[in-house]
Amino acid sequence: MGDSVTSRALALLGAFDGENRSLCLTELARRAGIPLATAHRLVGELHRWGALAREPGGDYVIGRRIWQLGLLAPVQSGLTQAASPFLHDLYGTTLATVHLAVRDGLEVLYVERLAGHVSVPVVSRVGSRLPMHATGVGKVLLAYAPEEVRLEVLQNLTRITAYTVTQPARLLDQLRRVRAEGYATTGEEMSLGACSVAVPVRNGETVVAALGMVVPDLRRQLPRLVSALQVAAHGISRTLAGPASVEWK
Amino acid sequence: MGDSVTSRALALLGAFDGENRSLCLTELARRAGIPLATAHRLVGELHRWGALAREPGGDYVIGRRIWQLGLLAPVQSGLTQAASPFLHDLYGTTLATVHLAVRDGLEVLYVERLAGHVSVPVVSRVGSRLPMHATGVGKVLLAYAPEEVRLEVLQNLTRITAYTVTQPARLLDQLRRVRAEGYATTGEEMSLGACSVAVPVRNGETVVAALGMVVPDLRRQLPRLVSALQVAAHGISRTLAGPASVEWK
DNA sequence: AATCCTCTTCCACTGAGTGGAAGGTGCCAG
DNA sequence: CTGGCACCTTCCACTCAGTGGAAGAGGATT
Structure with a gap:
């Protein structure tokens, strides 16, 4: 329950906070407590969907899609x-x-x-x-x-x-x-x-x-x-x- | 690839839009194209994490956690x-x-x-x-x-x-x-x-x-x-x- | 050129996720 | 009061999606 696919994906999103608005893959995996290879795949999916975006440097940030969703709250x-x-x-x-x-x-x-x-x-x-x-x-x-x-x-x-x-x-x-x-x-x-x-x-x-x-x-x-x-x-x-x-x- | 657990969870979130800010479970499942039983479990996880919230009537809406994440975009x-x-x-x-x-x-x-x-x-x-x-x-x-x-x-x-x-x-x-x-x-x-x-x-x-x-x-x-x-x-x-x-x- | 870092790909194993079916609840109409 | 409908919840045996260690590529620093 603390590590279903879904909760892992959410944990990756939850790794971001006010002080950490952009994170590299490794950091993301570490913060979410997920093996790198697994994080890589999940982050890929999140990115493809638009939940995450990549900065020029390659680091990940929260994507526009999440921002748009948030406006519906x-x-x-x-x-x-x-x-x-x-x-x-x-x-x-x-x-x-x-x-x-x-x-x-x-x-x-x-x-x-x-x-x-x-x-x-x-x-x-x-x-x-x-x-x-x-x-x-x-x-x-x-x-x-x-x-x-x-x-x-x-x-x-x-x-x-x-x-x-x-x-x-x-x-x-x-x-x-x-x-x-x-x-x-x-x-x-x-x-x-x-x-x-x-x-x-x-x-x-x-x-x-x-x-x-x-x-x-x-x-x-x-x-x-x-x-x-x-x-x-x-x-x-x-x-x-x-x-x-x-x-x- | 169009139906990994992750993409299904995201599809559930994506079911919301400007015209549909609150949806019941059945509707949510229908819009995301996911069997009801499966949607039930996934929505449960999303809800527990705070990605979704329940309205008085029992319908689901985008949760505060997503809203907060959006602010980090x-x-x-x-x-x-x-x-x-x-x-x-x-x-x-x-x-x-x-x-x-x-x-x-x-x-x-x-x-x-x-x-x-x-x-x-x-x-x-x-x-x-x-x-x-x-x-x-x-x-x-x-x-x-x-x-x-x-x-x-x-x-x-x-x-x-x-x-x-x-x-x-x-x-x-x-x-x-x-x-x-x-x-x-x-x-x-x-x-x-x-x-x-x-x-x-x-x-x-x-x-x-x-x-x-x-x-x-x-x-x-x-x-x-x-x-x-x-x-x-x-x-x-x-x-x-x-x-x-x-x-x- | 050696070291360290992060990212990406691969693939055999296995248990997490699946979803049809059955049961529960609440509402409305006849 | 009873049947029908629409929605929600739970269950569980099957199986295929997800896993993650390992190896390799790229790039920066010493």
């Missing part, structure tokens, strides 16, 4: 499309780095991100995952997550900066406040010099995503940012619930 | 990231639908797209393909494509609207002009009521993409649009060639 097609114009508006009015994220298991998965030419040190990248307890969007998603998820996350509050909240009781208290006030904040809990605000995005009753923003400092403008975020979040919710999601012919 | 990671801020600027100054596209075989592949809330009838979608001879970005990419590609495309100029250029000689003449003047235009050749302008995006010497724009009419503002496009295209080129592409920590 629900995260992409539903949520992102609905959110896109609102994110732009939001960016236009605030010029801060703007984020859309969903919960994936016990982590935050960044689905969309809009940043200017220069910006605050931001760790996230579209498609990357971060711990929930140290990010604005994470706190929002955690606040509305099922009880069991919350408990499990509280078990393991790893420290990231000096300001990361690592006491379960304190985080729990913050989450209560998030539900009461409708937004979450962080102050240098993920990376120094970066604060964030975030609000939930709903589809009907359920919270399906979080919309957040990273700024160098938020004392001054907090109310303004929160209301901008909430306007955008409502807009997205309305689009999601809206008339069968606008279909592009 | 070179189209996405290099080009799109470099282009993103310039596309926003461009959209901000012109408020027209803006496109970034590359050539994939004999077609145009739309890589990025920025549209306002309301817009001209535009056919493209990110990840979709269109014929090269009837789109602005297509003409640009065709003008700089290898000779053999150009010849093959010229063989088959399918008519789409009444204005589509279908005479090889005439298109060839337009392509010459594209190379001379540095931009391409279309007038309702793909869909009525939509005109477009496009310019090449270079990485060093070679044209790697095209940047385009769709507007209802371009007589008036052509020079302004072309120069806005060229500014953006130069910006992208500079970023691409730039200091080892800005790495996000």
Whole structure:
């Protein structure tokens, strides 16, 4: 089961990550734990189909076909499309780095991100995952997550900066406040010099995503940012619930 | 060779497309041409790995893992990231639908797209393909494509609207002009009521993409649009060639 | 020219993958 | 309530697709 043909082929694809976007055959085989000769054949098939492409140097990279498939994923097609114009508006009015994220298991998965030419040190990248307890969007998603998820996350509050909240009781208290006030904040809990605000995005009753923003400092403008975020979040919710999601012919 | 385990698994993934973003097992098996029992097992593996996800109804959709992989593809990671801020600027100054596209075989592949809330009838979608001879970005990419590609495309100029250029000689003449003047235009050749302008995006010497724009009419503002496009295209080129592409920590 | 690296091809062996058939579930119509 | 239909799941004996060690080709470095 850990080494059926299929799972091996998938393991080869899984060998790629943010730090390793292009790999040679040997490396690919090593990372996937597959004999070279076997990897050679499988990689060949993946390449022929378009799941992998070759770079000038001969190294393999993820192919366009996978990229195209990815665009069909629900995260992409539903949520992102609905959110896109609102994110732009939001960016236009605030010029801060703007984020859309969903919960994936016990982590935050960044689905969309809009940043200017220069910006605050931001760790996230579209498609990357971060711990929930140290990010604005994470706190929002955690606040509305099922009880069991919350408990499990509280078990393991790893420290990231000096300001990361690592006491379960304190985080729990913050989450209560998030539900009461409708937004979450962080102050240098993920990376120094970066604060964030975030609000939930709903589809009907359920919270399906979080919309957040990273700024160098938020004392001054907090109310303004929160209301901008909430306007955008409502807009997205309305689009999601809206008339069968606008279909592009 | 058309039915190794691997190619069957890939065929299952390939069963999804823009019109069929969620499919039930039976349908999936039928489309991939695989016996139900076999499809059941393969789909199970794909699902366990995260390549497929299940919707509330039980139907399958492309999973987040594939989406994440797609983000690692070179189209996405290099080009799109470099282009993103310039596309926003461009959209901000012109408020027209803006496109970034590359050539994939004999077609145009739309890589990025920025549209306002309301817009001209535009056919493209990110990840979709269109014929090269009837789109602005297509003409640009065709003008700089290898000779053999150009010849093959010229063989088959399918008519789409009444204005589509279908005479090889005439298109060839337009392509010459594209190379001379540095931009391409279309007038309702793909869909009525939509005109477009496009310019090449270079990485060093070679044209790697095209940047385009769709507007209802371009007589008036052509020079302004072309120069806005060229500014953006130069910006992208500079970023691409730039200091080892800005790495996000 | 010797060493080391990665890639490619080959082929005899064998167990992983196959798929028809049977059974389960849930829905709708008569 | 009952039969029919459409979809999903499980089973298991057969066999052919997949395996991977080994050997050879290409290319870079010393």
